[in-house]
Amino acid sequence: MGVIVVEVMPKPEILDPQGKAISTALPRLGFEGFTGVRQGKRFELTVDGEVTPEHLDAAAKAAESLLSNPIIEDVISVRELGGEA
Amino acid sequence: MGVIVVEVMPKPEILDPQGKAISTALPRLGFEGFTGVRQGKRFELTVDGEVTPEHLDAAAKAAESLLSNPIIEDVISVRELGGEA
Numbered sequence: 001m002g003v004i005v006v007e008v009m010p011k012p013e014i015l016d017p018q019g020k021a022i023s024t025a026l027p028r029l030g031f032e033g034f035t036g037v038r039q040g041k042r043f044e045l046t047v048d049g050e051v052t053p054e055h056l057d058a059a060a061k062a063a064e065s066l067l068s069n070p071i072i073e074d075v076i077s078v079r080e081l082g083g084e085a
Numbered sequence: 086m087g088v089i090v091v092e093v094m095p096k097p098e099i100l101d102p103q104g105k106a107i108s109t110a111l112p113r114l115g116f117e118g119f120t121g122v123r124q125g126k127r128f129e130l131t132v133d134g135e136v137t138p139e140h141l142d143a144a145a146k147a148a149e150s151l152l153s154n155p156i157i158e159d160v161i162s163v164r165e166l167g168g169e170a
Binding site for chain 2: 001007008009011019022025026029032033034035036037038039040041042043044045046047048054055058059061062065066069076
């Protein structure tokens with residue numbers, strides 16, 4: 001079984017209330033030194049057998065059209081699990 | 086500015102309705118070949134200057150206590166952006 005990882009983040013200019021809430025909570029819980037937090041999504045798409053270039057191509061297209069909202073999000077990476085981030 | 090990436094996924098045994106919904110939608114949209122989809126979270130924590138081992142340590146602790154729910158989620162990785170996934 002092959003696994004493809006798709007990572008999606010909010011566009012930098014987009015307000016990220018969840019990230020903001022976390023970044024204000026961190027110092028309160030004793031975690032100093034972080035200047036900001038952004039929260040996005042991570043998907044694992046499984047395929048039968050090995051991951052092929054065709055699988056990666058389909059995953060990239062699915063990332064753009066189904067797994068992200070192109071108006072407010074960027075697809076950061078589409079890679080085979082264990083591949084370069 | 087350094088960036089630490091934290092990746093969190095639902096535990097394998099946990100029902101993942103969002104992932105299920107996506108995996109049933111993919112073939113309808115013409116994306117064949119995917120046997121399953123799971124959806125998790127991806128965080129980017131920014132720090133001033135370079136990422137230090139202390140930053141990574143604090144991020145790992147924050148990941149366990151704030152960025153994930155240990156009952157239903159696993160912290161998959163805590164790494165400097167660009168580092169090995």
